Amino acid sequence: MNALSVENLCVKINNIHLIENITFSIEEGSIVAIIGPNGAGKTTLVKAILGLIPSIGSISIFGIPFSGKKSHINIGYVPQRLEFDRTFPLTVSELLSFTIPPIFSFPFINKRQEKTYIYRLLETVGAQDLADRSIGSLSGGELQRVMIAKAIVNEPKILFLDEPASGVDIEGQERFYDLIMRLNKEKGLTVILISHDLNIVFRFADNVLCINRKLICSGKPAEMLTDEVIKSVYGEMMGAYIHSCHEHD
C-alpha cells in the first residue's frame, strides 16, 4: 500500500513556481530520501505536503485524501531548523507532555503514569537523562533526539525529517540514523527524509527522489544516483562517490 501519493503538486508564490507538477508515491514502511541542490524546493515540497504552505494538486496519505487539516492518521515531523525561543522556561518532559495521548494527560490521571510514559519514550531515543533539562540548554544532537521523541509520541505511521542531522557531529549523526532505521524496522514507520548527504542516502534510503523544482528522477539510490544524474541535479562539479565501508546491516 502507498503511504503517500502526491499528484501534480504545484507551489506558486508571487507568480514564481517553487514546485512544478511533482507526482510520486511512497510505499508503506520504506525510507525515502529527497535530494536536490539548495533552493530546489525540498523543504517547500515537505511543507506543502504537510499543509504548512498553500499548494495545488492532490495528496493522499494511506489512500485517503489529505488537505492539510487534521489527518486521519498521526504524522510526525522534525523541521529543518526548529525556531523557538531559547529562553523559553520549558523542560523536555513538559514539551513531550503537550503531545502525549489524552488518556495520560487528563488532569485526574496519576502524574506518575505520564512520567513513566515520557521516560519510556525518551529511552527509545536514548535521551532518558534529558527529561528535566531545559529545552534551551540542549545541544544540537540532544535536541534532535528530543524532537524525534516528540515526533513519535503519538506513534505516527509516517515521519517527515527535514535535514534532521544538520549541525550534529558525526557520532551524533550515526546514532540518529541508527535510531531512524530501528524505528523503521520495529514499528514499520514510513520515513521521508530530506538530506544533502549522498552517503547517508546510499546507506539508509530504500528509494530516492531527486528534485530541482521538478521531479528529476526517482528509484533505488544505487540505480538513480549515477554520475550523470548527480551532475544534472547538482551541477558539473559534483559526482558520485560511494563508500565501500560502513555498509548498513
Place this chain on the structure above:
Amino acid sequence: MNMLSEFLSYPFIQRALLASVMVGILCPFVGNFVVLRRMSFFSDAISHSAFAGLAAGMLLGIDLSLSSIVVAILIAFLIAFLSEKTTLSHDTIIGIAFSGAIAAGMLIIGMLKSYRADIFTFLFGDILAITTIDLFLIFVVGALTIATLLTFLKPFLQITFNRDLAYVEGINVRFFEYLLFFIIAVVVTISLKIIGIILVTSLLIVPAAAAKNLASNMKGLFNLSCLFGVISGIVGLMASVYFNTPSGPTIVLVSIGIFFLTLLKPIIRK
C-alpha cells in the same frame, strides 16, 4: 495593626483589594503567553483600541465597558486577519491599528458636546472607584478566562513553542490564535478601570517577565508570575493609599521593582 484593620474595614478598600488580587492573577497568567510569543506591542495596541471604544461609547451613549470590549476584540481580530492575508509584518500592522485607534478615539472625543471626566478613570485607572458590579464582572470574566486557558493549556503552549509543529500535530492553530487574541482583548479591557489604558500592558508583561527570569519550567513560570502579580497588586494598593499616590502607577512600579530584583538571580548564584 489598628491602622491596617481600619484600612481593611472600608468597603471600597475591600473591593479594591479583591480586584487587585483577581487582576494580579489574571493579567500575568495571560501575560505569560504575551511575553513568550513576543506580543507586548499587540497588547499595547489592544489597550489603545479600547480608548477608541470608550470614545465611541460616550458618543453613542452606551455602556463604556461594553463599547471598549467590543472595539478591542474587533481590532484584535482585524490585526490577526491582516497579518494572515497580507505580506506586511505583524508589527507594521499593529502599528497601523495602534495609531488608527488613538486617532479615531481622539477624533470622536473632539465630537462630544460635553466634557467627560470619567475618561480619565479609564486612561489612568482608579482601583478605589471599583463598584460591586465591576468586581462581579472582573471575577466572572476572570474565572471564565482562567478556566478556558487551563482547559486548552497544552494547545496554547504547543502553538507558543512552535506553530508549524502544532499544526502538523493536528491542532487548529488558527482557532486557538484567534481565541488567544480574544482573551487578551477581554483581559486588557476588564483591567482598564484598575490600571488604566496607558499602563495596563505593564501588568500583563512585567510579572510574566520577572517570572521568566527565575523559572526553570512552565509550572514555575505560571505560579511565579501570578504570585508577583498578586504581590504587586496588594503592595501597590496599600502603598498608594498610605502615600496618597495614584493606584495604577504605584502597582506597576511595585511590579517593576520585583522585576529588577529578579535580575539579581545570576549575581546571587555567583
